Amino acid sequence: MVPVDAEQISMLREVLSATGWLERTEEFGRALRVTSRTPGGLLLVGTPAGDPWHLAAHLDDESRLGGAPGLAPTLVRWEPPADAPAHLRVGLERLEEARRGETLFVVAEEGAPVPLLERVDDARRTGATVLALEGGDRELRGLAHEALTVPPGEALMSFDGAQHLVSAAAGREPERSPRGLRRRLARLLDAVSGPVPD
Numbered sequence: 533m534v535p536v537d538a539e540q541i542s543m544l545r546e547v548l549s550a551t552g553w554l555e556r557t558e559e560f561g562r563a564l565r566v567t568s569r570t571p572g573g574l575l576l577v578g579t580p581a582g583d584p585w586h587l588a589a590h591l592d593d594e595s596r597l598g599g600a601p602g603l604a605p606t607l608v609r610w611e612p613p614a615d616a617p618a619h620l621r622v623g624l625e626r627l628e629e630a631r632r633g634e635t636l637f638v639v640a641e642e643g644a645p646v647p648l649l650e651r652v653d654d655a656r657r658t659g660a661t662v663l664a665l666e667g668g669d670r671e672l673r674g675l676a677h678e679a680l681t682v683p684p685g686e687a688l689m690s691f692d693g694a695q696h697l698v699s700a701a702a703g704r705e706p707e708r709s710p711r712g713l714r715r716r717l718a719r720l721l722d723a724v725s726g727p728v729p730d
Contacts, residue, residue: 571604574605577607643672667681
């Protein structure tokens with residue numbers, strides 16, 4: 533998968549400005565940011581067909597750059613290798629420990645299998661907030677507190693494109709916070725010109 537940079541996101545936003553997709557991804561991204569406040573409490577899970585690696589990397593970047601530690605995801609995997617590093621060995625049993633104050637973010641372009649739906653239902657019952665980025669799965673959508681559907685064959689928005697816009701929206705602090713804007717600008721200036729020497 534090719535990385536998408538800020539300029540590409542900006543171009544995508546311009547193309548989609550009159551379609552309603554920007555508003556939907558912004559709203560979903562805000563919900564993700566608001567519910568993901570506990571460090572380590574954002575549980576990101578995909579389907580057996582694929583772990584959402586790319587989205588995990590973007591959310592990790594947004595967490596770091598946006599000063600939002602709750603956005604750094606715990607990637608939950610269907611079959612983590614026993615010799616993988618600790619942060620890549622988190623299996624589905626972690627969903628059984630989900631509790632109030634945590635967010636379960638399910639990414640399922642194809643239909644979610646029954647074992648995943650059962651775990652999502654259990655996590656919701658124990659108080660976790662459930663968000664779903666899905667490709668038309670009614671059952672998953674019904675279990676989610678917030679859902680964003682990207683229908684198969686959607687001409688204007690790909691599933692990957694939605695992930696990029698959602699992660700970018702989640703990383704942005706509300707504009708009403710001048711202090712947050714100043715922090716982001718300061719980080720941007722440091723990244724461009726380097727820190728000011730003492």
